[in-house]
Amino acid sequence: MRQQSNKERAKVSEQAEIFLGNDLDGNRQALALSRANRHGLIAGATGTGKTVTLQGMAESFSAHGVPVFVADVKGDLSGIAMPGSPTFKHADKLESRAKELGMEDYAYSDNSVVFWDLYGKNGHPIRTTVSEMGPLLLSRLLDLNDTQEGVLQIVFRYADENELLLLDFEDLRAMLAWAYDNAKELSGAYGNVSKQSVGAIQRQLLSFESQGADNFFGEPALEIDDFLTVDEQGRGVVNVLAAEQLMRSPKLYATFLLWLLAELFETLPEVGDPEKPKLVFFFDEAHLLFDDAPDALQETIERVVRLIRSKGVGVFFVTQNPIDIPEEIAGQLGNRVQHALRAFTPRDKRAIKAAAETFRINPDLDVEQAITELKVGEALVSTLDEEGAPTIVQRTLIKPPRSRLGPLTVKERAIIQSVSPFDGKYDEEVNRESAEEVLLKKAQDAAKTAEEVEKKGREEVAKQPRKTPSMWEKAGKGAARAAAGSLASIAVATALGKKSSANPLRTGATAFVRNILGGLMR
Structure with a gap:
């Protein structure tokens, strides 16, 4: 941090620092750009000015030409896209602070x-693949225990080794269904995979999908x-x-940002x-x-934060x-802005x-007491100087932002979205062949092969001579004999000149059909 009086301020080059504000003696407080990758903390109770500090x-x-990523958890940071205005709320306070x-x-x-936006409603959708x-x-x-996590790792390992792309939740669901049906095979190759563990993962996946997490994959x-x-x-x-919507699933929010890091x-x-x-x-x-x-995840976070600088x-x-x-x-x-607690x-x-x-330590400041006395827009500031030592x-x-405080209107957001350099790049989802389609095709091929084998088997059996007549042959012969007997009786009755009200041909046909059915039932 550089500390200079108002008289010296005009001589200061701002090309290599981020101006944060002035201390109570009028000395400039700034963050060296060359030390901004040493990370920082902005802390303070609700309503003490954290969002304004972040925006500024x-x-x-x-x-200074540095790209920024920021999560807008309350919706009020969207105003950073528009200039402030004297007609907006708190404009008088901003201008007064700037003058001060x-x-x-x-x-x-x-x-x-x-x-x-992970959900694609208030911004370009952000997606990653399940494999990534x-x-x-x-x-x-999914809040899995150690055993279930081990099973999931085996499923991923099998998918990688067999070039099965896990792109979205459908792929993961299909892969888990296959693992359930082939748990014995997986256990023999990779270690114990129980159907109970696979089922537990499937249930968690279904629950998590109901929260809209599938939009992310x-x-x-x-x-x-x-x-x-x-x-x-x-x-x-x-x-x-x-x-705003993502915060309703806080675990997804945190995991997404960790994935991004x-x-x-x-x-x-x-x-x-x-x-x-x-x-x-x-x-x-x-x-x-x-x-x-869990400890493993916290160690991963610590390692990423330490090395990403x-x-x-x-x-x-x-x-x-x-x-x-965590400590x-x-x-x-190294860079800290502490608002009131x-x-x-x-x-x-x-x-x-x-x-x-x-x-x-500042010998002229009781820090512990000052933390409870800070007003809105005030903070305790300490950053790393050009030598890397804390000031x-x-x-x-704290300085006032130049952009609007508060959210954009729906119309303003739509206009900004329409001129985005990434308009059309991420908006339409693509569904290429992956694990779900491959496993489905394999299942269909297996079913077709089984059907062909069965059909071929039936044809081979049919070619072989039967030692005993089949049911259909028995029924046919029995019906023929019965029909012949009925027709012979009709002929005899006619020859004897017996009178009958029935039509001889109709009676014969009825008997024939009846005997056919009777033969089938014998």
Whole structure:
């Protein structure tokens, strides 16, 4: 962080830093772009200004040509796509704060924004394949136990070895159905696979599908490079994930963002410590990532967060309570913006004490007390300086954003969506041949082969001479004898001149039919 007086501010180059605000002495507080990939934390109770801080930081990163990804969990971040206005709510407070901070160039402006949505309603749909998600994260989504997770890993292994593409939920469902019918075969090759475990996974899959999770799996799958774009003015694109509906399935939300981080880690090349990040990732409601996370998953998160900075990605966790972040990960967050916390419960008091202890001591500031006294739009700020060391914590007036505070209208969002550079790329789902179709074709081929074998067998049997007459032969011979007898009786009666009211031919036909049926029943 650089700390300079108002007199020196005009001499400061803003090309390499993100301005956050001024401390109470008027000194500039800023985040060095070259240290933004060392991750950060934005924390504070509801209503203390976290969203405004996030919005202002996203604007600044974008202005420096750094793409941004942010989850809009409440719907109010969509306004970042439109310039603010003197007629909008809180405009007077924004302009007053800008004047207070000496922002002489403050003016309302928009940002280059692309909207995304797992459900495809308020943005481009984001999809991945079941194979790319992998058994570990999918087990987390389905809340499987260790045994069931092991079975799922075997199913994935078999699919990989037999080139069965697992693209969507239909493929996974078909693969599980096959595993259920062939549990013995799988057990012999890979280890114990019980039908009970497969059935439990199928039930969890059905339950999770009912929450709309199947929308996330399929093709075309997201290309990570589409998150790393700049517009024609050189501004980094702000990728806004519409997460209002997604937040109703918090486990899916957390797992999706973890998958996204993992994809960035796997896709991007090593760059060390660049002059500025390739992408800044804001993870709102970050506590959801760690709630009930098994040890294996938490270790994966820690490893990804630790190593992804070498790929030029900065991750900022946004949460209400700083103790929501495990210590192993919190220790990697060098840039911190702490808004007010309220000491209502013993847990709140522990959180305040823990937050105060994470800052580099300022002898002129009682940090623990200041955390409870911060006003809306104020925060305790400490960042990494150009040498990578944390700066002394300062009570800071946070700068106002230049874009609109509050959500877009439906019409405004539709207009922005219509001019998106990815219009038409992800909107229509593609369903190519994968595991479901392959397994179905195999089942159909097997049934056809069995039918052909059975038919051939019947033909071969029919060619062989029978030692005893068949039922049909018996019935036919019996009926013929009975019919012959009936016709002979009619002839005799006629010769004797007997009178009858019945038609001889009709009576004979009736007897013939009756005897045919009787022969069949013998």
